[in-house]
Amino acid sequence: AQSVTQLGSHVSVSEGALVLLRCNYSSSVPPYLFWYVQYPNQGLQLLLKYTTGATLVKGINGFEAEFKKSETSFHLTKPSAHMSDAAEYFCAVSDLLGSQGNLIFGKGTKLSVKP
Amino acid sequence: EAQVTQNPRYLITVTGKKLTVTCSQNMNHEYMSWYRQDPGLGLRQIYYSMNVEVTDKGDVPEGYKVSRKEKRNFPLILESPSPNQTSLYFCASSGGRGLIAKNIQYFGAGTRLSVL
Numbered sequence: 326a327q328s329v330t331q332l333g334s335h336v337s338v339s340e341g342a343l344v345l346l347r348c349n350y351s352s353s354v355p356p357y358l359f360w361y362v363q364y365p366n367q368g369l370q371l372l373l374k375y376t377t378g379a380t381l382v383k384g385i386n387g388f389e390a391e392f393k394k395s396e397t398s399f400h401l402t403k404p405s406a407h408m409s410d411a412a413e414y415f416c417a418v419s420d421l422l423g424s425q426g427n428l429i430f431g432k433g434t435k436l437s438v439k440p
Numbered sequence: 441e442a443q444v445t446q447n448p449r450y451l452i453t454v455t456g457k458k459l460t461v462t463c464s465q466n467m468n469h470e471y472m473s474w475y476r477q478d479p480g481l482g483l484r485q486i487y488y489s490m491n492v493e494v495t496d497k498g499d500v501p502e503g504y505k506v507s508r509k510e511k512r513n514f515p516l517i518l519e520s521p522s523p524n525q526t527s528l529y530f531c532a533s534s535g536g537r538g539l540i541a542k543n544i545q546y547f548g549a550g551t552r553l554s555v556l
Contacts, residue, residue, distance in 0.1 A: 334480065357543050368444075368530060368547035369483075376540050415482065419543045427473070427498075428545055432482035 327352045327420045331431035339439045344388075344403040346434045348416035351397065357419040358399045359428065360390055364412045372414070375399060386410070411438045442467045446531050446548035453521055454556050461516045461529060461551050469535030471542065472514040473498070474506065476527040477550075483530065489514055521555040528552050 332347040350356060357376050361369040373384025380392040386409075390401045399416060416431040444465045453459055465472065473488040475498075485498030489508040503525055505517040514533075518525060529552075532545040 357540075359544075361547075366550075368549045369532075370547070371544060374540075374544065376543075427485065427488060428543075430475075430483040432480060 327356070327418045327429045329416050329418050329429055329431035331416050331434050333434050334432065335435050335437065337437040337439060338406045340408055341405050344401070344406045344410065344436065346401040346414050346416075346436065348399045348401065348431060349397055350399060350416070350418045352418055358390075358392060359417040359419070360384065360388070360399075360401050361415045361417060361430075362412050363415065363433075369415060372401070406436075406438045408438050408440065411436055442546070444531055444533055444546050444548040446529075446551050448551060449549065450552050452554045452556065455522055456520050459518050459521060459553075461518075461531075461553070463514045463516065463531030463548060464512050465514075465533040465546070466512065467533060467535065467546065468511065469533035469546075470511070471535050471545075472508065472531065472533045473545070474504070474514070474516050475530045475532065476500065477530060478527050486516070486529075521553075523555050526553060526555050
């Protein structure tokens with residue numbers, strides 16, 4: 326069965342510093358992997374996804390993530406944090422039930438950005 | 441505009457008083473799902489539906505009911521709410537052509553429920 330582990334429930338960085346949010350997954354099939362972002366009082370929106378092909382994927386707002394099969398990881402990075410990046414971030418894997426997948430989410434990492 | 445709409449956004453109720461949270465999507469998606477979000481637990485799936493009249497339990501279905509009589513709507517029903525159902529609830533949908541499209545979920549803005 327698929328599962329997702331996000332290391333660190335809270336991460337705090339200074340504005341302009343590197344953002345690194347860690348995600349490890351477990352999957353018995355080649356996974357589809359996702360990062361979603363939740364801003365305060367809002368729903369989740371897709372940040373980026375990995376399905377097949379290039380292992381470094383770029384998303385919105387300057388974020389990117391690299392799929393590393395050997396490490397079963399899909400860490401999210403951004404070179405320079407902005408105050409507007411403060412939000413909760415969720416990593417997810419699709420369990421691909423036939424062609425329609427359910428998403429299994431990690432427990433989330435809350436990112437704080439200090440001025 | 442493509443969207444998933446949940447109503448109400450905020451709800452305070454008392455133990456045992458039946459309530460329904462509505463969810464509607466305008467993207468003609470086959471798949472819809474309900475999640476609850478609790479601090480430190482992330483999102484946990486309550487029920488999902490692969491298409492009209494096809495529903496199945498997720499990880500935490502106890503105390504909830506759903507129905508899918510039409511493609512666009514997927515209401516969440518709490519027949520007898522209890523305080524442990526106080527939570528933030530999200531509806532999501534996905535669909536379209538191709539495996540990738542079927543696996544990208546779109547979320548509503550959430551319903552914050554308090555059961556006293």
